[in-house]
Amino acid sequence: MTDFSFLADDGLVDSLITEIAGLLRRLIEQDEAGSIDLLGLPLSPSCLAALSECLGQGEIAVQLDAAGRSTIRETGFPGVWWTTHADKAGRIVAMLIEVAFVPDIVRAPRDDVTRGFQRLPNVTRADGRRFPATTVRSRPGAGTRPGSRLQ
């Protein structure tokens, strides 16, 4: 396999920063999200560390546990997310810079929302999960609809 490590220098980090700036511009001006596949580039671990240090750390971290764990952490630049997908064995299988207002994986798909909506109304009765008996009290007012307190 070709050794690409000679590419791992300052210039590459600078190029990535320039590329991220371009994706941010497109996001701001055209509302179009974009991403950079970091594992598809000849980046050494120290190059990735330098990029990570340049981008810094934001306030938000997202975890998704499905087939393996995905983590999406906000960088110090809002709209720039560092996304890592691991397989069930914990091996990192993808590493991306995502440039988007919202990381794609956090968005609930409309079809899933609709399916959930359809099964929700029966949820308390369907499988016998009821409010613990010890706290049920047959006082007047019990079961009052809290609609007026809802935002």
Added chain:
Amino acid sequence: MTDFSFLADDGLVDSLITEIAGLLRRLIEQDEAGSIDLLGLPLSPSCLAALSECLGQGEIAVQLDAAGRSTIRETGFPGVWWTTHADKAGRIVAMLIEVAFVPDIVRAPRDDVTRGFQRLPNVTRADGRRFPATTVRSRPGAGTRPGSRLQ
């Protein structure tokens, strides 16, 4: 202070589920997000536990660390999020059911994205953070723009 605990019964959980279903319908049909302020309702801890059990657990958890920690966990119903805000001392100051495709807090504000974009291009040079010297190699090809590998 009035004791509202007598309201904490089965009927209230059922009412909340009905209310969540209504918010989901509005989300699906009108693209409008909504929320329920759980701390503004007379819910006992066991009532909250019963609601939490009814809604189940999804795959996504979001943490935001700013002035205190906020956690947003997806329930078993996509688009229904259980959100908790704590203050710096760790006290829970807000607890909400959010019904939205994306929890509001995860969305990067456009103004913040723009400000980040403006300071990004100088990030590697501005504060002297450079690629570690030990890994910089002055080989031909170093600094090649990785544009062709970008998605």
